[in-house]
Amino acid sequence: MGHFLITCLVLVVVLGLAWRFLGEYLVAVYSGRAKWFAFAELPIYRVLGVSDGEEQSWQRYSVSLIIFSGVSILATYLILRLQPGLPFNPQHLAAVSPALSWNTAVSFVTNTNWQNYAGETTMSYFSQMVALQVQQFISAAVGIAVAIALIRGFARHGEQTIGNFWVDTVRGSLYVLLPIAFLAGLIFVAQGAVQTLSGPALVRDSLNGVTQLIPLGPVGFMEAIKQLGTNGGGFYNTNSAVPFENPTALTDFLSIALVLAIPVALTYTFGKMVGSVRQGIALLAAMVVIFGIWTSFTAFAEAQPNPAVAAAGLTHQPTGNMEGKEVRFGSLNSALFGVASTQTSTGSADSAYDSFNPMGGFGLLTGMMLGEVTPGGAGSGLYTILLDAIVAVFIGGLMIGRTPEYLGKKIQATEVKLASLGVLIMPITVLVLAGIATALPVGRAGAFNSGPHGFTEILYALTSQGNNNGSAFGGLNGNTVFYNVVGGIDMLIGRFGIMLPVLALAGALAAKQVVPASAGTFRTDNQMFVVLLLGVIVIVGGLTFFPAVSLGPLVEQLSHGRFF
Amino acid sequence: MLAQLRRAIVLSLVAIVLFGVGYPLVGTGISQLLFNHQANGSLVKGGSALVGQSWTSPDWFHGRPDADNPLLLNGKPGSSGAANLGPRSETLVRQTRKLIAYWHSQGVDPTTDLVTTSASGYDPDITPADAVAEIPMVSRATGLSSARLRQLIRTQTQGPEFGFLGPSYINVLQLNQALKALESRLR
Structure with a gap:
């Protein structure tokens, strides 16, 4: 317990440094001040045909984004389908099925990394590197680009453009993701993550007569970008629980820090770019409050005994619920990892979330349902919480009877409509699809556990994909045509159904003039605003999903003495 | 366009x-x-330090009871995988009962990790408390005194890293190799 508190404190310090310095660096990158990678960057613009200082309207920015994502989905799909004919396939793995290739391609392009497959027995090294890992860079860079475009919308006035999609994407991946991931990759490998192109290793133990064929691969560097880009899609089936992905408690901590670094730093970048760091701190404060409460809650739940193990006769479980957890992480660090990965859009896992206690699973599931804004995914966290902020400002404006403003921009009908659309599209999609999956026999057939837990598996899967998270209650058998197709639709809506309103909003805001602040202006950098923002986040997420959640983890928690 | x-x-x-x-x-x-x-892959003599193996003989310390070794040779490596049983699963109750009964038959009063499966399906570690719980079984089978085994467990204990990251743990493969070395030294 004491150790866990120290771990949390060190994490706060590390993230504080990331907030200040990575946040500042992001400002330099997206304002074009950072130039140390120009030798690689400028030739890319030449082949792309992007001229110096080329700016795009929000419509052109969106079209570029959609076309690029479409091409990425197609490229990823084709590589998976053509896998047997491509190099670096030491295990001679067959082509990935059409439905699974579709789901996986959409999953990695939308930064979701939902995986309906076991990586080590499905994907060749080529597919892992060239299809999946490439998208782990690109999808994160695109997410950050959209957040930056929205920030520019607030920062600019009377302008028709919000930046250039190609420049933002290239700069994000070259200047931010590549160097940090490379350094982190070295640490992962130094600690024990594998990084090789050779096939599986055959070992024999003379002590116990065990023979093993151990799957290896280019894992360590994929691990780095998997976490840093809030992707979450691992090389192995059980993700960060496998020692070759996440060998030590140090890499476990590093994973958590990497996952949170960019989303947290972006609040500084936001404040700096709109001219008031305090505005960013207000958003960060709301994030920290929810993250702190959820971490305490989930860690407490996992420190409790597993009810099934207790019912079997082992009531004394001093280390908490260890079913589906790794000894080197323990129950508390696994809970922290779970919260960090579900409240960003990562979804990586160092333990089997399906075996979490009912309230532990509740913590993870509801973390996603809040819309992943605390701090949320790379870029997506910031732009989604800014939608919440606009709704909060609007509600505040209604209360005091004034036209709401946010950062000097009048929030009018267009902005409120776009923000509401962006905020509501996720809950609607998730609930409708979860309802369909539960109503249809093909959907119910996917559940592995019986009783309320089986329903939670289905709800969790569609919540995770609708939020572009990728975290899973691993028991669900998702590799069916039904779940592959429906999941793909869920992920597309969850990504572009929010991004497009955000870009439209960026365009509308950039065109507006600044209204000077007056005594009657509703302030958005104080505690009152943070409370209002928290209210919006919790009410939109909490109340919308309450009926569904009460049929899953809540019923399970309350079923004392019953087993299914 | x-x-x-x-x-x-x-x-x-x-x-x-x-x-x-x-x-x-x-x-x-x-x-x-x-x-x-x-x-x-951190390959050492007899396997990888990062991949758990199944130990069935009472002569050795056992690792987590991960149902079957997912990497047993059948021409291809299998995949990692957790049991994924929920906290109110009837099946989990049944399986845990069996595991508890097994440990009792070995003269061991099991700890949590000895009756729960891991997330990877090949957790290479157990905690020092788990190892201590297994002493009666190993002591009876090998004839080594529990004091000696306790001493062995102490020397094999690693972590927490930097004094605070994660729990203390023991690598089961290394523990058994040290046990083997101890036995041959005494003979």
Whole structure:
């Protein structure tokens, strides 16, 4: 317990440094001040045909984004389908099925990394590197680009453009993701993550007569970008629980820090770019409050005994619920990892979330349902919480009877409509699809556990994909045509159904003039605003999903003495 | 529109070269040079220090009861995998009962990790408390005194890293190799 508190404190310090310095660096990158990678960057613009200082309207920015994502989905799909004919396939793995290739391609392009497959027995090294890992860079860079475009919308006035999609994407991946991931990759490998192109290793133990064929691969560097880009899609089936992905408690901590670094730093970048760091701190404060409460809650739940193990006769479980957890992480660090990965859009896992206690699973599931804004995914966290902020400002404006403003921009009908659309599209999609999956026999057939837990598996899967998270209650058998197709639709809506309103909003805001602040202006950098923002986040997420959640983890928690 | 399509295709190719080929291959090169042992799976005599094995004889300390060894040779390596049984699963109750009964038959009063399965399906570690719980079984089978086994467990205990990260743990393969060395020294 004491150790866990120290771990949390060190994490706060590390993230504080990331907030200040990575946040500042992001400002330099997206304002074009950072130039140390120009030798690689400028030739890319030449082949792309992007001229110096080329700016795009929000419509052109969106079209570029959609076309690029479409091409990425197609490229990823084709590589998976053509896998047997491509190099670096030491295990001679067959082509990935059409439905699974579709789901996986959409999953990695939308930064979701939902995986309906076991990586080590499905994907060749080529597919892992060239299809999946490439998208782990690109999808994160695109997410950050959209957040930056929205920030520019607030920062600019009377302008028709919000930046250039190609420049933002290239700069994000070259200047931010590549160097940090490379350094982190070295640490992962130094600690024990594998990084090789050779096939599986055959070992024999003379002590116990065990023979093993151990799957290896280019894992360590994929691990780095998997976490840093809030992707979450691992090389192995059980993700960060496998020692070759996440060998030590140090890499476990590093994973958590990497996952949170960019989303947290972006609040500084936001404040700096709109001219008031305090505005960013207000958003960060709301994030920290929810993250702190959820971490305490989930860690407490996992420190409790597993009810099934207790019912079997082992009531004394001093280390908490260890079913589906790794000894080197323990129950508390696994809970922290779970919260960090579900409240960003990562979804990586160092333990089997399906075996979490009912309230532990509740913590993870509801973390996603809040819309992943605390701090949320790379870029997506910031732009989604800014939608919440606009709704909060609007509600505040209604209360005091004034036209709401946010950062000097009048929030009018267009902005409120776009923000509401962006905020509501996720809950609607998730609930409708979860309802369909539960109503249809093909959907119910996917559940592995019986009783309320089986329903939670289905709800969790569609919540995770609708939020572009990728975290899973691993028991669900998702590799069916039904779940592959429906999941793909869920992920597309969850990504572009929010991004497009955000870009439209960026365009509308950039065109507006600044209204000077007056005594009657509703302030958005104080505690009152943070409370209002928290209210919006919790009410939109909490109340919308309450009926569904009460049929899953809540019923399970309350079923004392019953087993299914 | 067409200009953007051309850009999308070109940037996809650039990304493949940079992030799909350059990044992992340079990474592999440097890893093989600097961290050769780790990059190739931390292979030691008898297996990998990072992959658990199933131990069934009472002569050895056992690891987590991960149902079956997912990496047993059947021509291809299997995949990692957790049991994924929920906290109110009837099946989990039944399986845990069996495990508890098994440990009792070995004269062991089991701890949590000895009756719960891991997330990877091949957790290489147990906690010092788990190892201590197994002493009666190993002591009876090997004839080594519990004081000696306790001493062995102490020398094999690692972590918490930096004094606070994660729990203390013992690598089961290394523990049994040390046990083997101890036995041959005494004989």
